[in-house]
Amino acid sequence: MHVALYSRGFVREDLEDIQLLLDELKRQEITPVVYEPFYRELRPHVQLSADADTFSRAEDLDGRIEFLISLGGDGTLLDTVSFIRDKNIPVMGVNFGRLGFLAGIGREEIHQLVDALVSRSYVVDRRSLVHLDASIPLFGDVPYALNEFTIHKKDTSAMVKIHTYLNGEFLNTYWADGLIVATPTGSTGYSLSCGGPIVFPDAASFVITPVSPHNLNVRPIIVPDDNVISFEVEGRSDQFLCTLDSRMEVIDNRVQLAVKKEDFSVSLLRLNEGNFLHTLRNKLLWGIDTRNAGRK
Known part of the structure; x- marks a missing residue:
């Protein structure tokens, strides 16, 4: 062995x-x-x-x-x-x-x-796992994560506006420092520290959790993991951060992003x-x- x-x-x-x-x-x-x-x-x-x-x-x-x-x-x-x-x-x-x-x-x-x-x-x-699809190559041969995908403002730049869609239908615009899409496994990680719920590992779901939202009525939401979640990002800075677990890419707001459940x-x-x-x-x-x- x-x-x-x-x-x-x-x-x-x-x-x-x-x-x-x-x-x-x-x-x-x-x-x-x-x-x-x-x-x-x-x-x-x-x-x-x-x-x-x-x-x-x-x-x-x-x-x-x-x-x-x-x-x-x-x-x-x-x-x-x-x-x-x-x-x-x-x-x-x-x-x-x-x-x-x-x-x-x-x-x-x-x-x-x-x-x-x-x-x-x-x-x-x-x-x-959560899988990332993007309009440019990101994260090489490993465009997936066990814990979470995040969009986050870069350095000390102002908050970002993240327009979020479920299967193409508008969900919400998050005015925040960032947004987390966590797997059930990742619900006890970064998402939990930002006020997200704990989800059992075998729950077929994603947790969408805003990071420091600027609207008090915005709360984490759990959605079925057969949804494709897509994003459009705006901000005063042209660049922002995109992460899969501990791996990070710096991209601009022209990049199109969507996440879904990985096939394996x-x-x-x-x-x-x-x-x-x-x-x-x-x-x-x-x-x-x-x-x-x-x-x-």
Whole structure:
């Protein structure tokens, strides 16, 4: 079995857990295929098996790769989307970060993680993606995102006017600093911090959330994900920002933009013990009150 390992980097406190993961993989005769920049940084500090391999591009993740393990926070896991693309390689996120809605496996569960891969005793969550169509080439071969698409004003420029349409029918003009179109997965990310609702991962929907709207009657709205959402942007500045997860492009208001549900999805793996409700209670500290003592 070959398992890819991806991380943006590490801090010294992570080394013990990374070594544990490598040892567990070796114990189970699993060959690690490590992201090349991470491998170069890691090599002087840990013991890697002699058969360890590396990858640096999406094309390197061929049919031999059965799983990808993300080591970091949610941002690190979002990066993996640009590597796995439509290859249907399941992703398991080990949380070396802070909140960790997506990277939900704790560093103390590394042993169970490897055992679950070998015994296939995990749960697969299929997560939808948002796809961007534009009148000019944007975001190369990865015009999609797991969390969200955003339009945002550039730097300190004035607010933008974002005329928004559902399947060609006018929805609203958002006078705001920006606009977010989030997947259910992304509803607990940027959209949540801007007042958007939490949506269950299997809900077939998009969340449209304005960023700092200048009209108090404008609120987030949930729409079915079979809609095509298109935009026309105006502003005092000719340029604005367009993002897919953590990737960004600077474009002008002549560019036509539309988003829809991507044709393929991403598989996130979790251990049997975890589920979305457990994650919400744990990460958002719901029910942490002495009056709830004894409740599960």
